[in-house]
Amino acid sequence: MSSILTPNERTFGKSGIEVHQTFGVVDASKLKKLMSCPRDFFYTHVLGWQMEGFNINFAFGSAWHSGQEVIQSKGSTAEVVQEAYEAFILKLQQDTGLPLENLTQIHVSKNPETALKGLAEYAAIWKDDPKETMYVEIAGTAPISDDRIFHVKLDTIKRRKNTGKIFSLEHKTTTRFSDSWQEKWQYDFQVGAYDHFLKCLFEPSEVEGVVINGAVFNKNKRQFPRFPIIITPEMWEMWIYEANHWWNYLEMNMRHLYETSPSDRVMVAFPRNSESCSKFGCNHPQLCTMKANPLQRMDTPPFGYCKKFWDPREREKGAVQKGSNVSIAIKKDLTAI
Ligand code: SF4
Numbered sequence: 403m404s405s406i407l408t409p410n411e412r413t414f415g416k417s418g419i420e421v422h423q424t425f426g427v428v429d430a431s432k433l434k435k436l437m438s439c440p441r442d443f444f445y446t447h448v449l450g451w452q453m454e455g456f457n458i459n460f461a462f463g464s465a466w467h468s469g470q471e472v473i474q475s476k477g478s479t480a481e482v483v484q485e486a487y488e489a490f491i492l493k494l495q496q497d498t499g500l501p502l503e504n505l506t507q508i509h510v511s512k513n514p515e516t517a518l519k520g521l522a523e524y525a526a527i528w529k530d531d532p533k534e535t536m537y538v539e540i541a542g543t544a545p546i547s548d549d550r551i552f553h554v555k556l557d558t559i560k561r562r563k564n565t566g567k568i569f570s571l572e573h574k575t576t577t578r579f580s581d582s583w584q585e586k587w588q589y590d591f592q593v594g595a596y597d598h599f600l601k602c603l604f605e606p607s608e609v610e611g612v613v614i615n616g617a618v619f620n621k622n623k624r625q626f627p628r629f630p631i632i633i634t635p636e637m638w639e640m641w642i643y644e645a646n647h648w649w650n651y652l653e654m655n656m657r658h659l660y661e662t663s664p665s666d667r668v669m670v671a672f673p674r675n676s677e678s679c680s681k682f683g684c685n686h687p688q689l690c691t692m693k694a695n696p697l698q699r700m701d702t703p704p705f706g707y708c709k710k711f712w713d714p715r716e717r718e719k720g721a722v723q724k725g726s727n728v729s730i731a732i733k734k735d736l737t738a739i
Pocket residue numbers: 439440441442674675676678679680684685686687688690
């Protein structure tokens with residue numbers, strides 16, 4: 403069934419933008435971008451413009467996930483830590499495109515040496531039991547309404563040996579452990595998506611919630627705080643409402659875009675949110691001051707950008723359940739919540 407996100411056309415209405423197969427693929431990362439700045443969403447997910455090169459924080463976090471995948475599957479022995487480190491290095495090299503010798507000085511607190519120390523310290527502190535691990539890097543879809551499916555990826559799903567309760571363990575890296583960093587996970591939209599997927603995949607009464615598995619790589623010390631996020635039935639319902647609210651907002655902007663032509667003076671779709679410009683550093687600062695209607699210069703990405711669309715379905719190909727690929731599409735009657 404076609405919708406404004408999945409039109410049966412090569413170009414998108416009057417805008418002339420080439421329709422991309424990811425327009426109708428929605429996950430928490432895309433909706434969070436829409437919440438923080440609709441214009442940033444337009445550049446990133448409608449035009450597919452990404453800055454070239456790598457971001458060390460993302461690359462390090464992603465490599466840390468690879469190391470954690472090994473630990474959560476196999477345990478915390480010295481041999482497993484070494485194997486986790488090798489997985490870490492492989493991923494860091496893949497994502498940065500740099501040889502090992504160039505990685506050593508890549509960041510003052512996030513580099514191969516601190517990662518190896520961190521993996522060993524982490525394993526000694528938490529001694530994760532691989533028998534509790536049900537899935538690592540599991541991806542899939544869950545409904546948020548009768549006709550909307552939401553893409554989700556979880557780092558690890560575990561079942562506690564003592565209580566039988568199920569939770570997801572989500573690895574988050576940072577350079578600074580602060581109250582605000584810890585608090586933000588309580589109301590993070592992505593955490594709500596993890597919890598929603600768990601409650602669709604299992605009986606909601608079996609689900610304990612989400613546990614943030616922090617890894618703090620500070621210049622002077624490393625810390626591994628872990629804290630639970632418990633989402634009540636009412637808060638779960640509210641998350642579903644919010645997910646649909648932002649999906650509606652996305653469709654509304656896509657409808658406006660469909661009716662906007664490059665010859666219009668102003669693009670009345672995906673408005674700028676100037677409150678977000680300086681918060682964490684936007685990827686598109688120069689673009690926003692150039693044109694009131696960015697459709698007038700969308701033919702090729704600007705200097706320093708390339709065209710690459712974020713597609714959460716790619717992660718669904720690599721999920722692992724004790725060594726085999728898992729991608730789960732859940733059908734659930736949400737009216738029964
Ligand atoms: S520069 Fe500001 S308004 Fe423009 S895309 Fe970035 S956050 Fe949005």
